[in-house]
Amino acid sequence: xxxxxxxxxxxxxxxxxxxxxxxxxxxxxxxxxxxxxxxxxxxxxxxxxxxxxxxxxxxxxxxxxxxxxxxxxxxxxxxxxxxxxxxxxxxxxxxxxxxxxxxxxxxxxxxxxxxxxxxxxxxxxxxxxxxxxxxxxxxxxxxxxxxxxxxxxxxxxxxxxxxxxxxxxxxxxxxxxxxxxxxxxxxxxxxxxxxxxxxxxxxxxxxxxxxxxxxxxxxxxxxxxxxxxxxxxxxxxxxxxxxxxxxxxxxxxxxxxxxxxxxxxxxxxxxxxxxxxxxxxxxxxxxxxxxxxxxxxxxxxxxxxxxxxxxxxxxxxxxxxxxxxxxxxxxxxxxxxxxxxxxxxxxxxxxxxxxxxx
Amino acid sequence: xxxxxxxxxxxxxxxxxxxxxxxxxxxxxxxxxxxxxxxxxxxxxxxxxxxxxxxxxxxxxxxxxxxxxxxxxxxxxxxxxxxxxxxxxxxxxxxxxxxxxxxxxxxxxxxxxxxxxxxxxxxxxxxxxxxxxxxxxxxxxxxxxxxxxxxxxxxxxxxxxxxxxxxxxxxxxxxxxxxxxxxxxxxxxxxxxxxxxxxxxxxxxxxxxxxxxxxxxxxxxxxxxxxxxxxxxxxxxxxxxxxxxxxxxxxxxxxxxxxxxxxxxxxxxxxx
Numbered sequence: 330x331x332x333x334x335x336x337x338x339x340x341x342x343x344x345x346x347x348x349x350x351x352x353x354x355x356x357x358x359x360x361x362x363x364x365x366x367x368x369x370x371x372x373x374x375x376x377x378x379x380x381x382x383x384x385x386x387x388x389x390x391x392x393x394x395x396x397x398x399x400x401x402x403x404x405x406x407x408x409x410x411x412x413x414x415x416x417x418x419x420x421x422x423x424x425x426x427x428x429x430x431x432x433x434x435x436x437x438x439x440x441x442x443x444x445x446x447x448x449x450x451x452x453x454x455x456x457x458x459x460x461x462x463x464x465x466x467x468x469x470x471x472x473x474x475x476x477x478x479x480x481x482x483x484x485x486x487x488x489x490x491x492x493x494x495x496x497x498x499x500x501x502x503x504x505x506x507x508x509x510x511x512x513x514x515x516x517x518x519x520x521x522x523x524x525x526x527x528x529x530x531x532x533x534x535x536x537x538x539x540x541x542x543x544x545x546x547x548x549x550x551x552x553x554x555x556x557x558x559x560x561x562x563x564x565x566x567x568x569x570x571x572x573x574x575x576x577x578x579x580x581x582x583x584x585x586x587x588x589x590x591x592x593x594x595x596x597x598x599x600x601x602x603x604x605x606x607x608x609x610x611x612x613x614x615x616x617x618x619x620x621x622x623x624x625x626x627x628x629x630x631x632x633x634x635x636x637x638x639x640x641x642x643x644x645x646x647x648x649x650x651x652x653x654x655x656x657x658x659x660x661x662x663x664x665x666x667x668x669x670x671x672x673x674x675x676x677x678x679x680x681x682x683x684x685x686x687x
Numbered sequence: 688x689x690x691x692x693x694x695x696x697x698x699x700x701x702x703x704x705x706x707x708x709x710x711x712x713x714x715x716x717x718x719x720x721x722x723x724x725x726x727x728x729x730x731x732x733x734x735x736x737x738x739x740x741x742x743x744x745x746x747x748x749x750x751x752x753x754x755x756x757x758x759x760x761x762x763x764x765x766x767x768x769x770x771x772x773x774x775x776x777x778x779x780x781x782x783x784x785x786x787x788x789x790x791x792x793x794x795x796x797x798x799x800x801x802x803x804x805x806x807x808x809x810x811x812x813x814x815x816x817x818x819x820x821x822x823x824x825x826x827x828x829x830x831x832x833x834x835x836x837x838x839x840x841x842x843x844x845x846x847x848x849x850x851x852x853x854x855x856x857x858x859x860x861x862x863x864x865x866x867x868x869x870x871x872x873x874x875x876x877x878x879x880x881x882x883x884x885x886x887x888x889x890x891x892x893x894x895x896x897x898x899x900x901x902x903x904x905x906x907x908x909x910x911x912x913x914x915x916x917x918x919x920x921x922x923x924x925x926x927x928x929x930x931x932x933x934x935x936x937x938x939x940x941x942x943x944x945x946x947x948x949x950x951x952x953x954x955x956x957x958x959x
Contacts, residue, residue, distance in 0.1 A: 538824075540853050552817060554730060556695050556785055556806065599730060601697035601821035602853070644783060644808030646817060675817045682824045 335376035337403050339410050344401040346412075347423070348372040349430050350394050351520065353386075371447070371505075372398075372412060373430035378447045380406075383414035387422060395423040409445050440481035440537060442506060444513055444544040444655065450502040451515070453477040454530040455486070458495045476547070477501070477515065480531045483548030485509075488517035500526045511654040513545045534650065536677045538685075540602035542660050547652035551662065552674050553600035555642045562594040562634040590629035595661075596642050598649060606661040607649055617641065617667040642667075648674045695730035695785050697822040698722075700754035701878055703729065707866060708790035708798045716790045718800050721867045721875065722829040723859030729802065730785040731756055732810060732818035735778050745773040749782065751819075752882050757801045758784060764803070772807040783810050783818065823879045828852065830872050832860035895927050896935050900944055904955035912952030 331345045353370035368383040370392070390396065399419040403412055414420060436450045458475035473493040477486045486493065486504070502522040504515040517523060534550040542549075566588045567573060568580035578588050591611045597604050615625055618641045625632070648671065651664040668674075698720060706718040706726060718726040733749035733756060740746075742762060749756040760773040776782055786804040793799060832852045836842045842864060847857035863870075902921050903913045915936075922932045936953065939945045945953045 540855075554695075554783060554785070554818075556730070557692070597692075599695045599697075601730075601818075601825045603855075604692075604694060644785075644806045646783070646810060646814040670814060670817055672813050675813050675820065678817060679820050682820060685824070686827065 333376040334372065334374045334379050337379060337410060337412065339403055339405040341403040344403060344412070345397070345399045346372070346374065346401065347395065347397045347426075347428065348374045349428050350390060350392050350396060351378065351430065352392050352518065353390060375429045375431055377431050379403075379410060379412045380447065381412040381414060382406075383418075383420075385416055385418070385420075386414065387420055390420070390422065395426040395428055397421040397423060409447070436500075438481040439477070439479050439484055440535070440541075440543075440546050440549065442484070442513060442515075442544055442546065444506065444508050446506045448503045449506055449515070450500070451477065451479065451504065452498070452500045452526060452528050453479040454498050455493050455495060456483075458493045478530065478535075478548055480535065481549075482535055482537075482546035484546055485512065485514040486517065487514065488523075490519070491517050491521070491523055493517075494525075497525055498528050498530060500524050500528075508545065508655065511545055511656055512547065512652060513655075534648070534674070534677060536674075536681050538602045538681065539598075539600050539605045542605070542653055545653045545655040545660065548650075549653060550648055550650040550674075550677075551598060551600060551605060552646070552648045552670050552678055553598040553605075554646050555596050555644065556599050556604065557597045558635070558638045558643050559595040559597075560635055562592060562638065564629050564634075565591050565593060567591045590626055592625075592629070592634060594634060594638055596638065598647065598662075606658075607651070607664050608661060609664045609667070613651070613664040613666060614638070646670045693728045695728050696720075696724045696726050697730050697818065697825055698724060698726060699822055699826065699879065699882060700731070700733070700749075700751045700756050701875065702826065703756065703788070703800050704754055705870070705875075706790075706798070706800060708792075708800075709866075718788045718790055718798075719862060719866055721863060721870045721872070722826060722833065723861065723863030723866070724829070725859075725862070726788050726800075728785065728787050728805075730783065730818075731822075732781070732783045732815045735776055735780045735782060738773075738776070738778055740770075740774055745770050747773060747776065749784065752885055753878055756784070757799065758786070758804055759789075759801050760804055766805065769804060772804055776807060776809065781810050781812065781815055783808050783814065819882055823883050826879050827876070828856050829859050829863070830876055832856045833863050833872060836860040836864055895922075895925070896939060898922075898925055898927075899932065899935050900939055900955060903939075903945055903953050907954055912948035912954045915951035915953070918953070 330343055337344060351371040351373045353368055355366060355368055358365050368386045370381060372379050372381050398414060400417050401412055401414055403410055439451055439453060442449050456476050456478060458473055460471055460473050462469055463472055470490060473488040475486055475493050476483050504517055504521055507514050507516060535548055537549045537551055539551055566575045568575060568583050568586055569589045570583040570586040573580060575588055580586055593610060595606055595608045598607055611625055615622060618637055648668045649664055650666045651662045653660050654663055702720045702722060703726060706720045708716045709719050711717050720726050731751060733751040736748045736750045738747045745760045747758045749758060760769040762770045784804050785806040786802040789801050789803060790798045791801060832847055835850060836847055842861055844857040844861055847860055848854055899918060899922060902918060906913045906917060919929050919932055943956060945955050948954050
């Protein structure tokens, strides 16, 4: 049965489509039965885009080709609908044809990017840019990594080849949405358009109501009363360079770097709309409980942290900033800073609530 | 199976006062508020109006500007800290309490809802403002969801969610129309608006106090003291009403910042 991409839902069988291959990559997996090769990428037509996995594909197919696919199927993978091409499917190359592809969705505020979106367009300021080299098809390429933020939230961004300039304000059309380790990210590929624009991105806290959290975006602030403090506060040893938890005293990547103590605790905050689990480490907790980092490093195993957390956090009205993470039990907040709620926070929340009712 | 923690519902005293008592699946009584909130546990802020304490129990009443919450803590209760927490507060303290709601049937057959505290903490004015804003927000969202569900011939939670309400708000709306068909939601809405306005006015009092003191000190033109009428006009230009002016003048007088030179004429006390 013939379909347009926007009409494909999960668990469809015998799908026939005509689409443009927007990207295609090959991957080889090894197991006890031997090697398996499969292809993956993005298909697009004039109604939208969809990721695909092909267990068989014509070897000469490349991005930009138009293909007619018969007997495909669909299923849900990582929360997104995916198109599958298997041995029952037929892929016919259409060498002289071209089709328009609807790439980007509407321009979105960063906090409104759904984690199951394929492509989005955003306007924001680029910060924290670093660059790395990587080898692909025997050639050296550059990937730029950083963050993009608007007045609502911040997410990681990676750009393969196209330069990201620190503190530039840009409009990005057709950025690919991905999720890694529970955090949302955007990536800029060959077909993504990026241009500098003049737009005012206000500084300051990006307030969110807990019930309005829809995807794991970063750089946000929630306010509320702490209603419980987790009894289990762990002490870990971490590498002082990469901050990875160490099984023994030495980091494999940084064998000469000394190890440092860190803590891992959690509390539940309520803002009246819902509750949110907040995870703290030594960087976010110690300044709030007025403990110096040196003291914690000297006495990490002697300090009973749970009563300290209870005394300083439980029942308090706080303004907590950090990054939302998506996990098996829903959203949580990786806290970067804790403050007592102040008049500016109350004004910020009042503005947020007024906007909601407008 | 691990039981999910009962949520802390942020509600005004007037919403709790108008609640009914229903039985849950374990035959335990709980409060269902007019906005459909299953109020097993609530979180509220207010000013302590009265406190009575003996060896066995402590009772306090807390005002949130729309009415009173009744809080009771027992010495021999499940939580040994319960009474200690309540004993640590004084009248006129601003506090936040999170606790379980207990419905009690009176001799007349009505229900009174008292709260057993689990968390008690002293708060400042801006924390109270924050609670008022958020509680008002939650109540208004529920009232809007109720209005939407009332329009439906066949009430459907999913349709309410599709309109942008949360599952929780939609469930509350359905529970509300099933149990409070004739409730005056507009009256509750009006009282919530009043609570927000009075909370804002209260939070601006220190700022207004400074402005009025400055005005009195700078406008004693004839040396006989600044006229009450002039202060009222100046305050009106600053969007401050006459009753707030009277309250501020009383406070400034008791703080020794101003004195009444003659009837309705005020002068500021100069700094040494």
